[in-house]
Amino acid sequence: MADEWSSSLDVHLDWTPGLGRKGLAKAVRQAIRDGRWRPGSVVPSTRALAHDLGVARGTVTRVYSDLAAEGYLQTSQGAPTRVATAGAQPLTQPRPIASREPAMRWNLMAGRPDAALFPRDIWLASTKRVLQHTHNETFGYGEPRGSSVLRATLSAYLGRSRGVLADPARIVICSGFAHAMTILGNALQSVGIQEMAFEDPSFNRFRDLAGATGQKIVGVPVDGNGMRISELTSPAVVVTPAHQSPIGVTMSPDRRATLTQTGAVIVEDDYDGEFRYDRQQVGALQALAPERVIYAGTASKTLAPSLRLGWLVLPRSLVDPVIAALATSGAQPSLLDQLTLADMISTGAYDRHVRRCRIEYRSRRDRLAAALPQHLIPQGISAGLHLMVPLSEAAEAQVPTVARRHSLAVATVSPMSMGEKRHGLVVGYGASSKNAFGGALDALLNVLRELQD
Ligand SMILES: Cc1ncc(COP(=O)(O)O)c(C=O)c1O
Structure with missing residues (x-):
């Protein structure tokens, strides 16, 4: 049969x-x-x-x-x-999707981890354990706010590693920070908030996503102490207090305290909080005001952006509006991946992986900082996967052409500015593989040598 x-x-x-x-x-x-x-x-x-x-x-x-x-x-x-091979008409080839990045030999784009560091063996072992022990319900749609197992695991992990006060009932799992921007834009609208402030400069993509939900987007300048809170007037604000993206500074303790007293709903984007190299970790702002701060974390830097896994720890009053916005967004990360991450964290494998990555990225950052010409002083603290090198306006304007000549993908700051333009390079030392990093660094130094003020 x-x-x-x-x-x-x-x-x-x-x-x-x-x-x-x-x-x-x-x-x-x-x-x-x-x-x-x-x-x-x-x-x-x-x-x-x-x-x-x-x-x-x-x-x-x-x-x-x-x-x-x-x-x-x-x-x-x-x-x-x-x-038969004859007789059929050739299919029209699908048009290639326009890549957001030119195909360059060397990659120092900011915001990317080294894909070769993804812990395939550990992920596989955790996936296997999950598949062996999970109930059949795991193959259904799951809870809209995310797996209760992952939420309980994150509650303990975030408290221990980042000082976040995270009751599992206030944690929502989403598809990364990009998804969070859409969800939060809509959830804040539903509670009457129609304007969101962002750091100036900051990544355009997140501002665009929040703006697409109908939020008015406003820029507040950043200086050496983080966002200038005295200029904040919006009812909601998105900040990167532990390591400003892209400038790299930390928000000063008094600004952190002032920010929590403004009355604004604060979205704390803790995108690379695990990677701190030269000082004690800066604890999460959320612990200062858990009823005002939405803490946002992501697996995109520690594991891989392709997982599309992120988490929000919410003020009590925003839990229901955020769950409603999450439901209408139509997206949810895979429940199997959520359980796999929970397994990695609870077995300690995630911490060990983060420590290994920290050692690797720290050594790359040190190499990069030591190799820069003396007159170029990187801004900000030693943390994360990128550093910012200030340049003159004239020098920054030459970067696209000169970098292309050296086949180097690297970002500049001014396109991320909203008001007054800032100028410089945002050098991401995570994106390359370990073996390619030396070549990427040489390409960068050649580019810097050719820029004229
Ligand atoms: C400032 C900042 N926040 C958050 C993220 C993480 O975004 P997602 O979780 O959508 O990958 C990134 C990644 O590049 C980032 O640069």
Whole structure:
């Protein structure tokens, strides 16, 4: 019985029983000409196709032999019938999706971890454990706010590692910070907030996502002590207090305290809080005011952006609006991945992985900082996966052309500015593989040598 259906394939044919044998031949011919039945591919067995269409097997056999005679099909004794290579029209090639980055040999783009550091073995071991022990419910839709197992695990982990006060009931799992921007833009609208302030400069993408929800987006300048809180007037604000993106400074303790007293809803983007190299970690702002601060974390730097896994720790009053916005966003990270991450954290494998990455990124940062020409002083603290090198306006303007000549992908600051333009390079030392980092660094130094003030 199994053999009988072994060559059964689901196929679509524009054919109805009223069209008869000729109509069936025409439909198969058309499928081949359109390229829907690909040259060289096996066609359904006569028995299977006859069954699926509800016609006599002999009808399909005759159609196949007619089409073989016409050169559309290839039949041979003892082998399955295939579409002949002649007769089919070539499919139009899908247009390549425009890449946001030019294809350069060396990559120092900010915000990317080294994909080669992804702990494949550990992820595999955790996935295996999850699949061996999980209930069948895991294969259903799951809880809208995210796996209770991951939320409980994150509650303990965030308290221990970042000082976050995180009751599992106030944690929501989302598809990274980008998704959080859409969810929070909508959730804040639902509680009457229609304006969100962002640090100036900051990554445009997150501002655009929040703006697309109808929020008015306002910039507040950043200086050496972080966002200038005295200039903040919006009812909600997105900040990167532990390591400003892209400038790299830490928000000063008095500004942190003042910010929590402004009355604004604060979104704390703790995107690289795990990577601190030259001083004690700066604890999360959230601990100062858990009813005012939305803490946002992500697996994009410690593991991989492709996981699309992030988490929010919410003030009590925002839990329901955020869950409602999450539900209408239509997106949710895979429950299996959530459980895998929970397993990694609870077995200690995640901490060990983060420590290994910290050592690697720290050594790259030290190499980079030591190699920079003396007159270029990186701004900010030793942390994260990027550093900012201030440049003059004239020098920054030459970067795209000179970097292209050296096949180097690297970002500049002024496109991230909203008001007064800041100028410089944002050098990401995570994006390269370990082996390519030396070459990328040489390319950067060559670029810097050629820039003229
Ligand atoms: C400032 C900042 N926040 C958050 C993220 C993480 O975004 P996501 O979780 O959507 O990958 C990044 C990643 O580049 C970032 O640079």
